Amino acid sequence: MIFATALALAAQAAPAPAPDATAAASAQDEIVVIGQRLKEWRGTWRLVGDKVACKTLKSTGDTAIDAIGCQAMLVCIGPEVPAIESLAAQAKDKVVFKQQLDAKLQTLVPCLDKARTAGIAGLAKERGRK
Numbered sequence: 001m002i003f004a005t006a007l008a009l010a011a012q013a014a015p016a017p018a019p020d021a022t023a024a025a026s027a028q029d030e031i032v033v034i035g036q037r038l039k040e041w042r043g044t045w046r047l048v049g050d051k052v053a054c055k056t057l058k059s060t061g062d063t064a065i066d067a068i069g070c071q072a073m074l075v076c077i078g079p080e081v082p083a084i085e086s087l088a089a090q091a092k093d094k095v096v097f098k099q100q101l102d103a104k105l106q107t108l109v110p111c112l113d114k115a116r117t118a119g120i121a122g123l124a125k126e127r128g129r130k
Contacts, residue, residue, distance in 0.1 A: 026128065027124050027125065027128045030123075030124040030127055030128060031120055031121060031124045034065055034068075034120045034123055034124055035120050037060045037061075037062060037065050038060065038065055038068055038069060038116060038120065040058065040060055041056065041058060041059070041060050041065065041066055041068075041069040042056070042057045042058035043055060043056050043057055043058075043066075043069050043070055043073060044057055045073045045074075045077055047081060047084065047085070050081055050085075051078070051081070052073065052074050052077045052078045052081065054069075054070035054073045054074055055070075056069070056070065064123055065123070067119075068116055068119035068120060068123065069116070071115065071119055072111075072112045072115035072116045072119060073112070075111070075115045076108045076111035076112050076115055077105075077108065080104065080108065083104065084101065084104065087100045087101060087104065088101075
């Protein structure tokens with residue numbers, strides 16, 4: 001009986017979880033949710049002059065999450081515009097150009113992943129402040 005009372009008192013005296021720990025868990029949850037929603041996003045890009053333009057084809061329903069997908073394309077494909085233009089100029093036909101472009105775009109996957117990860121973290125942090 002004394003042990004049960006002591007245990008109950010100890011449980012009451014235990015400190016509540018630190019707000020920072022709760023906030024960190026909440027931010028981590030937000031990162032997971034944003035990441036899952038971004039997986040559903042679909043977009044396309046094209047060259048407009050010497051710039052990359054992005055268009056959302058399948059929205060997540062959240063413009064901030066959609067923007068992460070487009071921003072990743074702009075950041076990663078933008079610097080490759082001269083190389084893409086060179087491929088287009090040198091290609092013998094559309095089939096060859098598409099094959100070469102697909103190969104080039106595959107090299108950008110790490111950049112796209114990194115840009116999306118940074119965008120997800122930034123949005124989760126921003127939403128955690130609200």
